[in-house]
Amino acid sequence: xxxxSAELFKLRTTSIWWIMGIILIPLYAASVGxxxxxxxxxxxxxAGNGGGGTRxxxxxxxxxxxxxxxxMYTTGQYMGVLIVLLLCAIIVTSEFFHLTATxxxxxxxxxxxxxxxxxxxxxxxxxxxxxxxxxxxxxxxxIIMDALNLPVQLGEPAVWxxxxxxxxxxxxxxxxxxxxxxxxxxxxxxxxxxxxxxTVGAAVVGIxxxxxxxxxxxxxxxxQVLVPTTAxxxxxxxxxxxxxxxxxxxxxxxxxxxAVAGVVGTLITKRRDIS
Amino acid sequence: xxxxxxxxxxxxHLTKQYKKLRAVDDxxxxxxxxxxxxxxxxxxxxxxxxxxxxxxxxxxxAGNATIGGQRYTELHDPIRHxxxxxxxxxxxxxxxxxxxxxxxxxxxxLPDSRADETLELVGLTPAAKRKFKGYSLGMRQxxxxxxxxxxxxxxxxxxxxxxxxDPEGIRWMRDLLKALAAEGRTVLVxxxxxxxxxxxxxxxxxxxxxxxxxxxPVDDVLGSMGAAQxxxxxxxxxxxxxxxxxxxxxxxxxPDGSLLVSGADSAAIGHTAFTSSVELxxxxxxxxxxxxxxxxxxxxxxxxx
Numbered sequence: 034x035x036x037x038s039a040e041l042f043k044l045r046t047t048s049i050w051w052i053m054g055i056i057l058i059p060l061y062a063a064s065v066g067x068x069x070x071x072x073x074x075x076x077x078x079x080a081g082n083g084g085g086g087t088r089x090x091x092x093x094x095x096x097x098x099x100x101x102x103x104x105m106y107t108t109g110q111y112m113g114v115l116i117v118l119l120l121c122a123i124i125v126t127s128e129f130f131h132l133t134a135t136x137x138x139x140x141x142x143x144x145x146x147x148x149x150x151x152x153x154x155x156x157x158x159x160x161x162x163x164x165x166x167x168x169x170x171x172x173x174x175x176i177i178m179d180a181l182n183l184p185v186q187l188g189e190p191a192v193w194x195x196x197x198x199x200x201x202x203x204x205x206x207x208x209x210x211x212x213x214x215x216x217x218x219x220x221x222x223x224x225x226x227x228x229x230x231x232t233v234g235a236a237v238v239g240i241x242x243x244x245x246x247x248x249x250x251x252x253x254x255x256x257q258v259l260v261p262t263t264a265x266x267x268x269x270x271x272x273x274x275x276x277x278x279x280x281x282x283x284x285x286x287x288x289x290x291x292a293v294a295g296v297v298g299t300l301i302t303k304r305r306d307i308s
Numbered sequence: 309x310x311x312x313x314x315x316x317x318x319x320x321h322l323t324k325q326y327k328k329l330r331a332v333d334d335x336x337x338x339x340x341x342x343x344x345x346x347x348x349x350x351x352x353x354x355x356x357x358x359x360x361x362x363x364x365x366x367x368x369x370a371g372n373a374t375i376g377g378q379r380y381t382e383l384h385d386p387i388r389h390x391x392x393x394x395x396x397x398x399x400x401x402x403x404x405x406x407x408x409x410x411x412x413x414x415x416x417x418l419p420d421s422r423a424d425e426t427l428e429l430v431g432l433t434p435a436a437k438r439k440f441k442g443y444s445l446g447m448r449q450x451x452x453x454x455x456x457x458x459x460x461x462x463x464x465x466x467x468x469x470x471x472x473x474d475p476e477g478i479r480w481m482r483d484l485l486k487a488l489a490a491e492g493r494t495v496l497v498x499x500x501x502x503x504x505x506x507x508x509x510x511x512x513x514x515x516x517x518x519x520x521x522x523x524x525p526v527d528d529v530l531g532s533m534g535a536a537q538x539x540x541x542x543x544x545x546x547x548x549x550x551x552x553x554x555x556x557x558x559x560x561x562x563p564d565g566s567l568l569v570s571g572a573d574s575a576a577i578g579h580t581a582f583t584s585s586v587e588l589x590x591x592x593x594x595x596x597x598x599x600x601x602x603x604x605x606x607x608x609x610x611x612x613x
Contacts, residue, residue, distance in 0.1 A: 039415035046407040047400055132398040135365060136455065139392055140415045142364045142381040307365040308357075 036141060036150030040124065041157060049123060053116050060112035061166060068108045069177050072101045076181055102186040103195035105174045107269055109166035110199055114206045114265065115231050117162050119224055121155035121210025125298075126220040134307050148299045152211050159207035163200045195269055198284070202265045205287045209261070212294020215302055235262035258282055261290050314376045315341035315462045315494045317362065322371035324357050324518075331357045333518035334371070339496045339511070341462070344489045346509030346526075347498035350606055354518040355498045356394075359467050363392055375463055375494075387416050391456030392465045393449070401441040405432055405451050408440060412458055426454035431480070445472030453481070463494040470501050482508050506598040514602065516609035530601055538574050540567045541590035542581070551584040552577065566590065 044050055075096040094100060128134040141147050175185045186192055210227070217223040238260050246254030257263050258278050267283030317339035324332040332354040339345045349355050360366040362373040364381035373379070375390055383389050399408045409423035427433050430450040435443065443451065449472055456464060464485070470478050485508060489495045499505050505512065505526075512529055514521040522529055542548050545567060549559045557572035557580075569577055574593050581588050 035417050036415055039411055042407075042411050042414050043400075043403075046404070046411065047402045127400065131400040132395055133400055135394050135398050136412065137415070138365060139363060139394075140387055140412055142383070142386055304367075306360075306367060308360060 036146055037153040037157070040150045040154035044120075044124065044154065044158070047127075049120070049127070053120050057113065057116045057162070057165075060116070061109045061169065064109050064112055065173060065177075068105055069181075072105060072177075072181055075101060076183065098183050099186065099189060099191050101181075101183060102174075102178065102189065102192050103269070105177060106167075106170050106192050107195050107199040108170050108174065110202060110265070110269065113162045113166050114203060115228065117155075117159045117203055118206050118210040118213075118227055118231060120158050121151075121207045122214035122217070122223045122227055123220065124151050124155055124158075125211055125214030126218060126223045129218050130220040138307055144302050145299050148211070148215070148295075148302050152208055152295060155207035155211045156204050159203035160200070163203040167196055167199070198268050198280075201284065202268060202287065205291045206261075206265070208291035209287075209294050212291070212296075212298040215298030216294070231262065235260060239263070258286055261287060264290075315492075316376065317463065317465075317494060317496060318372075318374050318377075319358065319362065320372045320374070322358065322361060322373055323369045324354070324361060324366065325369040331518055332361070332368075335515070335518065335520055336371075337513045337520055337523050339494055339513070341494040342489060342492045343510040344485055344495045344497060344508055345511040345513060346505040347496055347513050347515070348500065348502065348505060348602060349498075349515035349521075350609070351500070353515045353606075353609075355515055356467055358515070359392075359394065359465055359496075359498065362465065363390070363394070365394075385416065385459070387412070387418075387461065388459035389461055390463045390465065391459060391461040392467075393452035393456045393469050394467045395452075399440040399448070399451065402439055404437050404439055405443065405447075405454075406436040408451065409455060409458060412455055416459060418458055422458050423454075426457045429457060430454045446474055446477050449473055449477070449481075453484070461493075464488060464496070466495075466497045468499055469497060470499055470504055478504060502599040502602055512598075514605055516606040521605050521609075526598065530598065537568045537570045537594045538572070538577055539590060539592040539594055540569055540577060540581075540588065541565065542567070542586055542588050544586045547584060548581060548586045551580050551586065555580060568594075 075092070095104070128137055137147055138144060171187075175187070178185050213227060214223055217226060239257065242254055242257040242260075246252075255278060258267055264283040264286035267278065268280055268287065269283075319335055319337050319339075322332055322335045323330070335354070335358060347355055347359075357366060358373075361368045362375070362380065364379065375383070380386055380390065399405075403411070406423055406427060409426060410420050412418075413420055413422055424433070424436070427436050430453050432447060432450050432454060435447060440448070440451070449469055453466070453469065456466070466485075469481060473481060482504070485495050485497065489510070497505075497508065509526055511523070511525050513523045514529070539562075540548065545561065545565075548567070549561075552559050552569060552572065555572060555576060557577070558570050560568045560570075562568055572580070574591050578588065578591055580586075581591075
């Protein structure tokens, strides 16, 4: 436990946490605006005319008030997870960037304990960002729901389940961030690669999957759940959506990635020469 | 040989093979407690690699290194036993010196007050709340020593701690390390500042190309490299050289006009000069010079491998 507190102390005594905080605020505001607009489009029936088949059924499903509610009450997940992912990678890479790994491993030669502490600190970071966005959502979303002439729905179990699963997503992405920070030791490379892959990469992979499933075989489209961002979106979707794998598949995929990244990262750190 | 005392450092047939480079090659030596041991070698001799293996940061290809009979990684609370200064630049640039030390205290379960105590010990209290990026190289060295002293360890291992220190700082560090050794602690200091080492170290371990060249007390190592020399100045150099030749002393004229005489001590040289009516202007015994001995011992083994 003292190692986790040391890791949090490290994070607190440099400027990275408030820099990330300042970046998060406008990104959260943009997410609120975007979700408001898309919910408005869904409720006023402007979205997704045509297309037919599964697509139409999906649009109908997400237009249901409960699904709009779960989406709205988890606003900020996309950007918040990005910030958590980067912060958690930096928790690891900054040790090598600032040559503090030597000191860290001199104090604690059991390196797996250091990585576990970093995982713990990362999950606390994830918890903090989740708590911040969730509190903001609980304040702002009822006002927006009111403006959309939808019920507030804070009594619905599905809403609270979505908020809980949102926390799980933050935690898993934190673990993923620490693991990937070990794998990509260069601070600059880690931040750039993770930020680009998370934002642009997911979209590109989405397009590739769409093209493959349209032109090669329909079943390839179902593999899209293997993309981490898709998996975490799937995990959050309020009720089962037609044509999508069940929600737990998303959770399993994310847990799998987090476990692999955490274990591989620990093993690599244990063996690596620190010089 | 007696059994190692509880704070001795024992390096036993240590080897580190990188892909093509054998950085450390079957190296064995012992560092005794209560003394300052200088760890000397040309650049690239394997000093830093050896220290990193000793501290569990680099895995040896073969062999063993123990501190008080235990490997560093097996020590329960390592920084209460062993303090190490490996890189002067190893702190986060944006963190204050005091927070750097507190961070170590947190991880090691030491009270935060140790940070302020060691800052005081190394004279950094006025800069405690300044960020590391504003520290001079000398201040960084002092912070490193403060970090090493947090756990009040019995064993100190320092890699080039004199780098970047001003004369006053070097003197401060020499006094500190000597005092720590006098308290019975083990002090191992690597350096290539040989003049400084001659003043500081009791024992030396000389390394070149990854191998042990010589180990022992400084005076023994100096004494083993030929007899001491005496510097002589005289306006009658040729006559003195003749006279000294008769008592089997060797005379080598120096570019500055003086003579370096070996094979006779200053008394014998003075007597010879007196009996042959040679006027002397200087008669100085020269102590063996660690730098000369070092260069002789490592000749041909230095340099980039």
